Amino acid sequence: MRAPNETFSYPYPHPAVTTDVVVFTIRDGRLSILLVERANPPFAGNWALPGGFLDIGEDLDACAARELEEETGISGLYLEQLYTFGATHRDPRERVISVTYYALVPLDALATPRAASDAAAVGWHAFDALPPLAFDHAEIVQMAHRRLVAKLDYSTIAFGFMPKTFTLSELQGVYEILLHQALDKRNFRKRMLSLDLVEETGKLRRNGKHRPAREYRVKHPERVEIIK
Amino acid sequence: MRAPNETFSYPYPHPAVTTDVVVFTIRDGRLSILLVERANPPFAGNWALPGGFLDIGEDLDACAARELEEETGISGLYLEQLYTFGATHRDPRERVISVTYYALVPLDALATPRAASDAAAVGWHAFDALPPLAFDHAEIVQMAHRRLVAKLDYSTIAFGFMPKTFTLSELQGVYEILLHQALDKRNFRKRMLSLDLVEETGKLRRNGKHRPAREYRVKHPERVEIIK
DNA sequence: CCAAAAGTGTTCACCGTACACCCATGA
DNA sequence: TCATGGGTGTACGGTGAACACTTTTGG
Numbered sequence: 001m002r003a004p005n006e007t008f009s010y011p012y013p014h015p016a017v018t019t020d021v022v023v024f025t026i027r028d029g030r031l032s033i034l035l036v037e038r039a040n041p042p043f044a045g046n047w048a049l050p051g052g053f054l055d056i057g058e059d060l061d062a063c064a065a066r067e068l069e070e071e072t073g074i075s076g077l078y079l080e081q082l083y084t085f086g087a088t089h090r091d092p093r094e095r096v097i098s099v100t101y102y103a104l105v106p107l108d109a110l111a112t113p114r115a116a117s118d119a120a121a122v123g124w125h126a127f128d129a130l131p132p133l134a135f136d137h138a139e140i141v142q143m144a145h146r147r148l149v150a151k152l153d154y155s156t157i158a159f160g161f162m163p164k165t166f167t168l169s170e171l172q173g174v175y176e177i178l179l180h181q182a183l184d185k186r187n188f189r190k191r192m193l194s195l196d197l198v199e200e201t202g203k204l205r206r207n208g209k210h211r212p213a214r215e216y217r218v219k220h221p222e223r224v225e226i227i228k
Numbered sequence: 229m230r231a232p233n234e235t236f237s238y239p240y241p242h243p244a245v246t247t248d249v250v251v252f253t254i255r256d257g258r259l260s261i262l263l264v265e266r267a268n269p270p271f272a273g274n275w276a277l278p279g280g281f282l283d284i285g286e287d288l289d290a291c292a293a294r295e296l297e298e299e300t301g302i303s304g305l306y307l308e309q310l311y312t313f314g315a316t317h318r319d320p321r322e323r324v325i326s327v328t329y330y331a332l333v334p335l336d337a338l339a340t341p342r343a344a345s346d347a348a349a350v351g352w353h354a355f356d357a358l359p360p361l362a363f364d365h366a367e368i369v370q371m372a373h374r375r376l377v378a379k380l381d382y383s384t385i386a387f388g389f390m391p392k393t394f395t396l397s398e399l400q401g402v403y404e405i406l407l408h409q410a411l412d413k414r415n416f417r418k419r420m421l422s423l424d425l426v427e428e429t430g431k432l433r434r435n436g437k438h439r440p441a442r443e444y445r446v447k448h449p450e451r452v453e454i455i456k
Numbered sequence: 457c458c459a460a461a462a463g464t465g466t467t468c469a470c471c472g473t474a475c476a477c478c479c480a481t482g483a
Numbered sequence: 484t485c486a487t488g489g490g491t492g493t494a495c496g497g498t499g500a501a502c503a504c505t506t507t508t509g510g
Contacts, residue, residue: 010322013284014242017325056323060314084312084327086245086288094238095284097245097325099312133416154382169462186464187500209509210461228455397489408478414491415473438487463506471498476485 015086015095019064020051020137022082022144023071025105026161030126031177033141034105035133037121043134047125049141051098064101068106071122078160079103082144083218090136098135102144105162107170149161156197159218166214167205168192243314243323247292248279250310250372251299253333254389259355259405261369262299262333263361265349270320271362275353277369279326280354292329299350306388307331310372318364326363330372332388335398380406384425387446395433395441396420 007078023034035047050071054063059081069075079101101130125131127145130138151157161174172188192198199219204212251262263275278299280292289307297303307329314325353359355373358366379385380403389402400416420426427447432440 010244010281012281014244015236015282015284015504016242053238053240054243054314054325056243057316059316060312060325083243084288086282086327088287090283097282097288097327099314105321116455121367167462184501185462189463190465191499206508208461211460211463211507213462267492395489412474413489414475417490419472425488436483439480439489443491457510459510460487460493460508461500461506462508464504465495466502469499472496474495475493479488481489483484 016090017054020049020103027102032124046134047131048134077103165215245282248277250330260352274362275359276362305331322360334391336391393443
């Protein structure tokens with residue numbers, strides 16, 4: 001074993017550690033992620049995931065949340081650690097270990113992100129039409145997407161995309177976008193209601209020249225992420 | 229965004245990065261993990277997970293595999309990244325980020341591990357009777373165990389415990405130990421055979437004064453970890 | 457009254473579960 | 484011949500999938 005055994009610190013070179021966050025949302029009926037355009041080399045002019053270096057006294061989760069908040073102005077999101085990428089030459093400057101996270105932004109919380117000082121631009125990009133990404137970020141995005149879709153089956157992660165109140169049709173739309181297929185309305189409603197995770201607010205949602213939809217909310221927001 | 233933007237390297241303090249591995253096996257009918265007894269402070273005399281510092285030019289996976297091989301003399305195991313732990317004071321000496329992995333050792337590969345220079349001892353411990361662990365390693369072990377049990381449902385991870393050839397009763401025994409419950413023999417066999425992942429070797433296994441058991445092997449070892 | 461989305465039940469196939477007895481061997 | 488673990492089939496209930504029409508509103 002080569003566990004820590006010096007009295008103070010490990011006398012060999014330390015890698016840099018960053019967090020990068022894949023921020024998903026649904027915009028205009030398409031799954032989208034948040035990207036920043038890099039202002040500086042390497043990969044200047046390329047799009048990349050929001051993220052940055054870990055402060056030496058900062059928890060990993062806090063770092064990811066801070067980076068996310070700095071980019072989008074949104075906090076309190078569902079944020080989950082995804083995977084840690086550490087290939088030796090993933091960053092040409094120095095050895096960088098990236099602890100990656102993913103987050104879901106509810107449909108109604110789409111604050112227009114503001115570009116930070118070291119980014120040329122920041123914006124949402126449809127998942128199925130992403131520009132070339134810097135570093136190994138394309139790989140990170142692919143893994144986040146696989147995780148997201150896999151969790152649809154056995155968790156209630158899709159609620160992370162829902163605003164405080166929503167209709168069952170909106171919820172079904174989210175599933176259909178994520179699964180890339182149409183779902184049967186009756187089966188979908190039966191399944192959702194049997195989970196006993198949503199309740200009617202009692203209000204109706206008028207959305208056009210047709211029958212109004214019942215409005216729902218999540219019953220126990222703190223339990224939403226618990227695996228079925 | 230606070231992504232890398234210096235020409236060379238990030239001018240703030242870097243944390244140390246380690247990998248730690250939860251090595252599972254089944255010994256004497258009990259789920260067990262491999263621990264080393266620390267020879268040096270901090271936590272001298274306590275048991276800890278095998279692991280150690282990342283070499284600056286080494287991939288994360290390679291580091292975990294190397295540490296594991298150094299401890300057990302076994303290589304080529306199923307090894308999967310688990311989670312990255314980075315609480316600010318998890319190591320009293322300096323800031324340490326631990327990228328954790330877990331591995332499964334087949335029943336027949338139980339080489340007696342040999343203690344490395346900086347460990348007082350190394351050995352297997354039953355999962356339900358673990359000694360107090362150094363650092364946050366108890367938390368790491370708990371997470372690894374939850375992952376292992378969860379994957380039983382939707383993957384074929386249990387085959388990671390099986391030697392090259394095995395009987396269906398042995399396989400069932402592994403599931404029963406991991407799930408902590410007895411399984412119906414007929415249903416278990418029906419399910420396993422329907423997965424079409426194992427095939428008979430044609431040989432019989434004589435194990436006592438009773439009917440010999442058919443010997444099986446995994447059909448496509450490279451596909452064993454693919455999610456159902 | 458027409459267009460558009462909301463809302464509602466039943467049938468069927470499949471799968472997981474429960475359950476009991478005979479078989480082959482060694483002592 | 485007996486003790487021991489190996490090996491086999493069927494019946495039932497629950498769950499997921501397929502499927503079409505009525506309701507309510509705005510224009």
